[in-house]
Amino acid sequence: MKTISSVVEQYIKSKPFLLNSIAQGIINLTSLARIMMPEIEKDLGKDVKQGAVVMALKRLSEELDFKINYKISKVLKNIGEITVRSSLVDFAFVISPTLLENQARLLAEINKDQDLFYTSSRGVNETNIIVSSSISTVVDEIFKSEKLTHKVGNLSSITVKLPNVNITIPGVFYYIFQCLAWEGVIVHEVISTTNEFTVIVHDNQIDIAFKVIKDLKNIED
Known part of the structure; x- marks a missing residue:
């Protein structure tokens, strides 16, 4: 009733x-x-x-x-280290039988330089690969036989470490992304693990996005 x-x-x-x-x-x-x-x-x-x-x-x-x-x-209030990276490029490829093999080739290249940024997320129909712009041409070459759905440059990332308890509290990510939305920040991509998440935004919004996330530590009870 x-x-x-x-x-x-x-x-x-x-x-x-x-x-x-x-x-x-x-x-x-x-x-x-x-x-x-x-x-x-x-x-x-x-x-x-x-x-x-x-x-x-x-x-x-x-x-x-x-x-x-x-x-x-x-x-x-217990958010840990916040890491910012700039000069990133986002690639999206249609999933294919050869995509993982080409990703392995890319990882072999990336392992030569630990300072390079790399992250990937796989969906049902496509895979996103985000890398430092300095190896953008390497990605172009390795994945030239794959179907590219989009390529976006001039991106930056903010990676945040969360306390372990975050997985037991509902609404944590909702609150964070709502704060970003209130400030007009367009989140280009989100990549997360159990206690860490990364937001990808355009370079011209990285300063405000960083401030929003940093200020979360000062939220009042």
């Missing part, structure tokens, strides 16, 4: 930016309730009192405040 609280919660959770604004206490709940009323009444199939919607929003905001400011902040 649908209740006012459950319908209000579903409404808010379907709007990520609104969700975060409520958690931060920067939205007037009475005004929000008034805007929500028609949709809430339509969903419930009956008239509801605005005060009941406001109360549901207050209870939800208190719950969100705990989840975001207590649990997530403990992870973010």
Whole structure:
């Protein structure tokens, strides 16, 4: 059976930016309730009192405040080393029977210089390879028989080490990427392991992206 609280919660959770604004206490709940009323009444199939919607929003905001400011902040405050690399190129290739073999050839080249940047992620239909621009021509040559779907240069990366507990707390990555979105940062690619993630952005946004991630350590409880 649908209740006012459950319908209000579903409404808010379907709007990520609104969700975060409520958690931060920067939205007037009475005004929000008034805007929500028609949709809430339509969903419930009956008239509801605005005060009941406001109360549901207050209870939800208190719950969100705990989840975001207590649990997530403990992870973010313990962010480890942040590493920035520039002058990167992103290649995307259609997966083929020879793609892994060519990647092995590329790795053999990269192992000759430990300072080079290399990361790769494999999807269902394509593989992305991101490397230092200094070996862009090497990639072109090794993968010349593969089907290239896109090649983008002038990229930079930010690699962040997270505490082990990050895998037990929901919403950590959501919060990080929401902060980047608030600042208008376009995330070109994301590569992650259990306790580390790398975001790839265009060179002209690396400064603001770095500041956003660095400032996460100062999030208030």
